[in-house]
Amino acid sequence: MNIGQAAKFSGVSAKMIRYYEQIGLIPKALRSDAGYRHYSQPDVHSLCFIRRARDLGFSVEQSGVLLALWHDRDRASADVKMMALSHVARLKAKIDELQAMAQTLEHLADHCRGNDRPNCPILADLAESIAAAEQPPLTSRRTPRFGVDTRASSRSSSR
Structure with missing residues (x-):
């Protein structure tokens, strides 16, 4: 089948x-006399495998390792399991990071009056990183944070 059919x-x-x-993730396709790529059923199966791995968040490189393991009938399933569990740990850490970001933004939005006045704790918080970058590093300098321990809560109580 041609590349369009393989894609479909x-x-x-x-x-x-x-x-x-x-990049060598899959072998170069055979070419017709006219130069068109031709893909076999096993080629398409490999592409489906890669798509599924990518859908699960594996990188291109990790997908290549998994593809090689899939083709290696002498592989140990422990290798695959270790790789999957390592990926799960990275995904969970990313989920935690994204949840913390969402909590920070929700907290800032809760403290924004959302009216026609220019005061906005969301913009003030974003601008704090600019001010911090312009100052020399100090031990008391605020570190980037996620969650509800933002300075917006102290600003909102002083209004």
């Missing part, structure tokens, strides 16, 4: 298929 069946765009070939 695998759910991987033609552009990404060409990229995966270029």
